Amino acid sequence: QKEVEQNSGPLSVPEGAIASLNCTYSDRVSQSFFWYRQYSGKSPELIMSIYSNGDKEDGRFTAQLNKASQYVSLLIRDSQPSDSATYLCAVSGNTPLVFGKGTRLSVIA
Amino acid sequence: ETGVTQSPTHLIKTRGQQVTLRCSSQSGHNTVSWYQQALGQGPQFIFQYYREEENGRGNFPPRFSGLQFPNYSSELNVNALELDDSALYLCASSWEDQPQHFGDGTRLSIL
Numbered sequence: 169q170k171e172v173e174q175n176s177g178p179l180s181v182p183e184g185a186i187a188s189l190n191c192t193y194s195d196r197v198s199q200s201f202f203w204y205r206q207y208s209g210k211s212p213e214l215i216m217s218i219y220s221n222g223d224k225e226d227g228r229f230t231a232q233l234n235k236a237s238q239y240v241s242l243l244i245r246d247s248q249p250s251d252s253a254t255y256l257c258a259v260s261g262n263t264p265l266v267f268g269k270g271t272r273l274s275v276i277a
Numbered sequence: 278e279t280g281v282t283q284s285p286t287h288l289i290k291t292r293g294q295q296v297t298l299r300c301s302s303q304s305g306h307n308t309v310s311w312y313q314q315a316l317g318q319g320p321q322f323i324f325q326y327y328r329e330e331e332n333g334r335g336n337f338p339p340r341f342s343g344l345q346f347p348n349y350s351s352e353l354n355v356n357a358l359e360l361d362d363s364a365l366y367l368c369a370s371s372w373e374d375q376p377q378h379f380g381d382g383t384r385l386s387i388l
Contacts (some may be wrong), residue, residue: 170290172319204377211367211379213279256319263375264310264333265369267319 170195173260174268183241183277187244191257191268194238198261201233203242206254216242247275278292279303281370281380289359289386298353298383308332309351310377312367313342320367326351363387 171194181187189203200219204212218224218231218240230243240259244251254270278355280303290296308327312320326345335347340356349370355362363386369377 181374200376204379211365211382214376214378217376260318260374264322264325264335265320266322267312267321269317 170198170259170263170266172257172266172268173265174255174257174271176269177272178274179271180249181277183247183249185247185275187247187251187273187275189242189244189255189271190272191240191242191259192238193240193257193259193266195259195261195263195266196235196238198235198238198259200260201231201240202258202260202265203231203240204256204258204267205231206224206256208253212248214237244273247273249275249277252277279370279378279380280313281306281368281378282335283366283383284366285383286334287384287386288380289388291388292360294358295354295356296385298355298366298368298385300351300353300370300380302349302351302368302370303378306370306372307349308371308377309345309349309375310369310371311353313337313362313364314382316364322346323353325380329355336339358387360387 180231203216216231310325311323324334360382
């Protein structure tokens with residue numbers, strides 16, 4: 169059973185701080201890694217994809233991948249109240265996307 | 278705005294009934310995947326269609342079935358509805374194995 173684990177939270181950070189979201193996965197052959205943001209009552213929105221070890225930055229978001237440790241993370245710099253949402257980690261290899269349950273982030277103004 | 282559209286937005290059915298959900302994929306996308314998301318859970322993969330053929334199936338019973346049409350739009354059919362089928366049903370489209378983009382979903386309630 170391929171699994172993706174995330175801390176369900178809630179993770180509370182003050183406005184302007186760095187939010188750090190973590191994800192581990194069980195399938196060593198996984199090749200593609202994604203972070204989706206989901207606002208309450210809405211559908212998931214793709215915010216980052218990463219395929220190789222290291223860091224990938226896009227605006228205030230940085231995704232980090234360590235395949236040896238089977239670990240993916242998402243950093244959100246200068247967190248804003250509008251970042252408050254559930255963040256879903258998703259992983260795929262030779263199989264379709266497997267999602268974690270998501271981490272709920274609350275940014276406090 | 279992903280360009281993936283789903284209908285209807287909301288649906289209420291009773292146990293034992295059948296339902297058809299529809300999805301129009303983003304222009305240029307040839308792959309459609311369907312997911313079920315229960316409250317407080319991550320999306321669970323139901324199946325994927327690639328160029329009108331089923332290309333993978335998750336751990337869902339045969340009463341969950343689907344189709345993909347030549348224009349790459351898709352349907353999800355669920356027979357003999359059960360209370361546990363109440364969920365948000367998400368359609369995602371992509372080109373080949375590129376990242377998937379989700380529609381707004383259909384919220385299905387079973388009474």
